[in-house]
Amino acid sequence: MKPRHRRFAWIGAGLVALGVAVALVLNAFQSNLVFFFTPSQVVAKEAPQSRPFRIGGLVEQGSLTRDPNSLTVHFRVTDTAQTIPVTYTGLLPDLFKEGKGVVAQGTLGSDGAFHATEVLAKHDENYMPPAAKDAIDQAHRKKAMTMSSMSERQP
C-alpha cells in the first residue's frame, strides 16, 4: 500500500470507530430516557406499563404508612385531581414530608400502584420540584377548563 492509501485506510477506520461510538451513545441515550407523567396522566393510562418513568405531585396528607417489619413505605401522590398509590423500600430523603412536593421514579405495577425505586424531595421549605409543580398546575388548568365548559352548558 502506498502511504497515501494507508492514510486513507486509517482515516476510514477512525471514522468508522467514531460512527460506532456515536451510535452507541445515542442508543444508550434512547434507552435511558425517563419520561415524566402526572397522576392524572397515569390514571388516564397514558404512562407506559413496562418501562420506568417519573411521577410528581404532592404527598397526600395522612397517606404515609410504614410496614412494621420491613423498610417499605406506602404513600399517595396527588396532583389535586387524581391520586396514585406509591410503594417504596428504603430510606426517604430528609425533605420528604406529607403535603409537600415529591418526584418518584419507578414502574407501574399491574395492581395500579407505582413501585418507586427512587424518591426525590424538594430542596427547601419554599421550593417545589418544577416537575411536581407542573403536575399540579396542569391539573388546575384542566379543572378550570371543565368547570368553564360546564358553566357554558348551563343556561
Add this chain to the structure above:
Amino acid sequence: MIPEIGHFALILALLVAIVQGVMPMLGAARRDATLMSVAVPAARVQFALVALAFGCLAYAFVTSDFSVANVAEHSNSHLPAHYRFAASWGSHEGSLLLWSLMLAGWGCAVTFFSRHLPQTLRARVLAVMGLVAVGFLLFLLATSNPFARLSPVPAEGSDLNPLLQDPGMVVHPPMLYMGYVGFSVAFAFAIAALIGGRLDAAWARWSRPWTTAAWSFLTLGIMLGSLWAYYVLGWGGWWFWDPVENASFMPWLAGTALIHSLAVTEKRGAFKSWTVLLAIVAFSLSLLGTFIVRSGVLSSVHAFATDPKRGLFILAFLVIVIGGSLLLYAWRAPKVGLGARFEMVSRESMLLVNNVLFVVAMLSVLLGTLYPLLLDALGLGKISVGPPYFDTVFLPLMAPVLFLLGIGPLARWKQSELPALAKRLRWAAGVAFAAVLATALLAGRITLGAGFGVLMSAWIVASIATDLAYRLRPIGPAPVSLWTRIQTLPRPLLGMMLAHIGVAAFAFGVSMVRSYEVERDVRMQIGDRTEVAGYVFTLRGLRNVKGPNYDAVQAVVDVRLNGTPVALMHPEKRNYRVQGTALTDAAIDRNLARDLYVSLGEPVDGGAWIVRVYVKPFVDWIWGGCLLMALGGALAASDRRYRAKHPRDAAAPIDDLTATTTGTRPLEAGA
C-alpha cells in the same frame, strides 16, 4: 455606608474594565505603544476595585448587617463566623461577585507573570479578559446587585441553606471558580492569537502554564464538591451525574483535552487550530456551566435565581461570547494553520485519540445534560436522563484512554515503532496481569469491572516506572549520582507522571468501590447489632445534642472487627432551627483501605431508627487520585522555563514529555 462603598467600587471597576477592554485592543491594532500600555495598570486597578467590593460584602456578612438584602436572605447571626464569611458566596449575587473577583485576579496575575510576552500579545490578552469582565460586572450591576438595601431592616437573617454549612463548602466554590475563570486566560490567549494571526510554539508555551494551573484548580474544585456530596448529602454516593456536577465536569473534560493538545502544539507545532478551538470550547463550557447553575433552570440547591431577566442576560452574554469567538475562529483559523505532519504511530496520533475521546465524552455529557432542558424549554415534555446513560457511555470511552495512557508517554514524537514499544512495555503488561491475579486471590472473587480497573491502574503505574527507570539510567563511563539524575528531571515531566499516577489511583478506587462496596439499610433499636462485610455495628445509645444553630439526635455506634473495637461512630440527624430543615450528618471512619459509613434515616415505632451502613473499600483513593492530578498540574505549571525572560531561552523546547524530541539516541530501534 460600607455596602455603598462596595457598590461604588463595583461601578468604578466596570468603567476601568471598559477601558481595559477597549484601549489596548485599539492600541494593538494601530501598533500604538501608549494605548497598549494602559492594559497592565487597568487590570491591576480593576482587581483592586473588585477586591474592595468583595471585601465590603464579606464585611457586611461577617458583621451580620441585615440591612443588606443579600445578607438578610442568606445569613444569620447565630451562624458561626467562618460560615458567615463563606455565605458571602452562598448566594447568587455573591457567587457572581466572587466570579468577577477571580477573573480580575487572574488578569492581575497575568500582568505580573507575563513580562516576557510581546507587548501586542499581552495587550490583547488583557483586553479580552477586560471585555469578559465587562460582561460580568454589567450583569452584577444591572440584574443582581449584591449590595441592595432592605427596608425595613429585619432583626434576624433567614440563614444559609444547612447543606452549605460545611467546611467543604467554604473551599469548594472558590476552587471551582478559580478553575472555571482560569480558562478565561487560555481563552484570551486563543482570541489574541486569532486576532494577531500568529500562533506558534512560543504561544503554546506561554499559555500552557495558565491552562494547567486553571485545570488543577478545577480538578481540586470538582474533587471537593464530590467529597462534600459524599459526606453531607448523607447517602454515600460520590458522583450522581447531576446536571450541576456535569456543568463543572464538561469544562474539565474539554480542559483535559486542551492541556494535552497544547503539549503537541508546543513540541511539534501541530494541532494548532484544534488547540485554539478547544480553548474557546473550555471557556464557553465554563460560561455555560455558570448559566446552567445560576439561572435557575435546574432544580437543585445551586439554583438560587429564578429571575428570568438574569437568565436572559446570561444567555445573551453566552451567545455573544461563544458566537463571537466561533465566528472569529471560522474567519481567522485558516491563518493560524494546521501544523506539522506526523505518522500513524506516534505520540501525536495517540494524543489525537486522547483528544477525540475526551471531546466525544464531553459531547455525550452535554447531550445528556442539555437535551432535557431543551425539551422542557420548548414545551415538548419533561424527561430526565439517568446515571445509567452516563455509566454506559463513559466506561467504553474512558477504557481506551486508560490503556493509551500507559503507552503514549513512552511513544516518540513524529514516528514510533509498535514492536519496539511492545518490547519496552512487556514488563508493565506482566505486572498488570499479576496485579489482577493478586486482587482475585486477596478478595476471593473478582468482577469484570474490578479486574479491568486493577489491570489498567497497575498498567499505568508500571509503565510510568518503566519510563522513569529508563530516564534515570546511568549514562556514559562515569555516570553522575542517582540523586543528581533525579534532580535534572524536568518539573513538567514529574508533574505529568504524578497526575497520571493520580489517574491510576482514581481508576483503582472507582473500580474497587463499584465492585466490593456493601450497603445495608437496617432497623435498629438500642443494643441491636448488624454485620456488614465482617464488621459488626452495634447501636449503643441515642442522645440529644445542641449545635450552635441546630438540634440533633446523635447515635452512638460501636464497630468491631473479629471482636476488637475498630471505631466509635456518631451519626446525627440535625434539625436547623431557623429554616426548620432536617439534615443527615453521616459518621465516617476513614482509612486508606476502606471507609465505614453510618447514617441515620428516620425514627420508626418503638424507639428504633432506620440506619444505613456502608463498607466502602478504597473509596478515598478516588479523591486521593484527584488530589494527585491537581498536584501534578501545579508542579508542571510551576516550571520556571515557562516564564523565560528572553525569547532565546524560550526557543529551546521544554522537554517535559520525552528525551527523544531533540534526537537523543533512538532507543526504540536499538534498545
